[in-house]
Amino acid sequence: MADQFRVGDALVTRILELRWTDTDPAILYPDLDSAALRDHGSLLSPGSYNPATGRLEQGTHSWLVRHAGLTILIDTATGNGKSLPAAPKLHNLQTPYLQHLKDAGVAPEQVDLVLISHVHADHVGWNTHLHDGAWVPTFRNARHIYSAIEARYAASCDGQTPAPDLPPAALGPPDHKPLARVYRDSMLPVLEAGLGQAITVDGSEVAEGLSFHPTPGHSIDHASIRLRSRGEEAWFMGDVMHHPLQVYRPDLRSVYCEFIVPAERSRRWMLEQAAASGSLCFSSHFAETAAGYVRRRDGGFAWQFASPIAGTNR
Numbered sequence: 001m002a003d004q005f006r007v008g009d010a011l012v013t014r015i016l017e018l019r020w021t022d023t024d025p026a027i028l029y030p031d032l033d034s035a036a037l038r039d040h041g042s043l044l045s046p047g048s049y050n051p052a053t054g055r056l057e058q059g060t061h062s063w064l065v066r067h068a069g070l071t072i073l074i075d076t077a078t079g080n081g082k083s084l085p086a087a088p089k090l091h092n093l094q095t096p097y098l099q100h101l102k103d104a105g106v107a108p109e110q111v112d113l114v115l116i117s118h119v120h121a122d123h124v125g126w127n128t129h130l131h132d133g134a135w136v137p138t139f140r141n142a143r144h145i146y147s148a149i150e151a152r153y154a155a156s157c158d159g160q161t162p163a164p165d166l167p168p169a170a171l172g173p174p175d176h177k178p179l180a181r182v183y184r185d186s187m188l189p190v191l192e193a194g195l196g197q198a199i200t201v202d203g204s205e206v207a208e209g210l211s212f213h214p215t216p217g218h219s220i221d222h223a224s225i226r227l228r229s230r231g232e233e234a235w236f237m238g239d240v241m242h243h244p245l246q247v248y249r250p251d252l253r254s255v256y257c258e259f260i261v262p263a264e265r266s267r268r269w270m271l272e273q274a275a276a277s278g279s280l281c282f283s284s285h286f287a288e289t290a291a292g293y294v295r296r297r298d299g300g301f302a303w304q305f306a307s308p309i310a311g312t313n314r
């Protein structure tokens, strides 16, 4: 059974896609220094960092949210059969993701809303699946909500119209480009089917208790998604962080961050929000339960994994 959490009246279930145990921290974090794991390795739990191998554990998944009568998916992981040769771990996957969704009691056509934190390969992949050689929407009754800027930038990176949104001056020039084919294979079929809703990321509610908040940097208009229900609050952090090590060392940018200075600013903003509010935080790539709390510690922050109300704790 998949891990489940409660946030007010909402039930949040992790839909697992992939787990791996062999992330080389020096590749994930190009600016890693020897002090990072020496000083903080012992604070990371064995399910996230293996001191014997020196490797980090990570994964990909979606969060299924049932709230106010709606069935909502937050990000859609990588998908099956997506051609991503530049990201070998994600290239041409065949995983039982849809079976995991079914095991959680949801058929693809029952999904009402898909909320997209950012338009990267491992967050929009299951938007589409291959049918008779063409990419078609997987969640054919769902409204897919995403940043208009993210979609236009992804289109431009794929050589598609509409015209690009150039990075705003505040972000500076990109340090890294997103993977190719993501818009064409995973966004365009959804938009062509009339299932897309482009939004401005400004904190407005897109559904009861759910709102997109700007945390740019990892990608051009990356959003963190807030859920409020019956006085409780949670954050779906997208790729503000890729591993709990960054809670202790928010200065470490991932190799996938496109605008590294604003990415760090957004990470610190998220950590402040989470520590001040005590909100439950849902990550996109942490291992273990992938959900937890940010606590204040010695002028910085610490991470504490949350226990699910049900599930296998895997």
Ligand SMILES: [Zn+2]
Residues within 6 Å of the ligand: 120, 122, 123, 239, 284, 285
């Ligand atoms: Zn990601």
